[in-house]
Amino acid sequence: MADNLLELDTPVIAILRAPTAARFAEVTAVLQESGITAVEFTLTSEGALDALRDCADFAYPIGVGTVRTAEDANRAVDAGAAYLITPVVSDEVIHEGYRLSIPVISGAFTPTEIHRAWVAGSTMIKVFPASLGGPDYLRALRAPLPDIPLVPTGGVTHDAAKAYLDAGATALGIGSPLIGDACTGGDLNALRDRALALREELK
Ligand SMILES: O=C[C@H](O)COP(=O)(O)O
Helix, strand or coil: CHHHHHCCCCCEEEEECCCECCCHHHHHHHHHHCCCCEEEEECCCECHHHHHHHCCCCCCCEEEECCCCHHHHHHHHHHCCCCEECCCCCHHHHHHHHHHCCCEEEEECCHHHHHHHHHCCCCEEEECCHHHCHHHHHHHHHCCCCCCCEEEECCCCHHHHHHHHHCCCCCEEECHHHHCCHHHCCCHHHHHHHHHHHHHHCC
16 A cells, blocks of 8 residues: 555545545545545544445545554454554554554654654654644654655645645645535535645646
């Protein structure tokens, strides 16, 4: 997955977080058709794993996010998760990902947390919440940690997306600024327009 993710035309992981996952399959179809092929279903969304099972025949693999325990990791992988994303450095999730041969993108914020999550075996590091430091913080992290693939996530807006990539981000995790209200009944054509605009911006 890591290699596929790095080779994506659009270096974005779209994050779906909503009270329920009832619309996740439809939203994922629109995103993937629009070139945003990496999509994360978050466990805080009721029914996320059932929705993932409904997407088993989708063209691109889907990840599961907000994974905090080994039990979460196993449930996610059983449902078809191609990769796992955590909001924190969780040794048990990293170890479970290694055991199951599933990439883990660990959440971390400080240089010490980022280094620790990387050495423990994470595939990439989600710098969260990225907007606290912005692109300048990411650039500062990259200087002493140039070998660690960083995925800023949390408050990454369309306007700032290019600046994070210019600062050295490998990919971006984007939830609400891209998804808007699409998971709660919002207009899917508007979602398509946002996804295509982001893809164009990041070419
Ligand atoms: O886990 C990550 C966040 O839910 C995404 O944050 P965002 O909605 O500000 O992009």
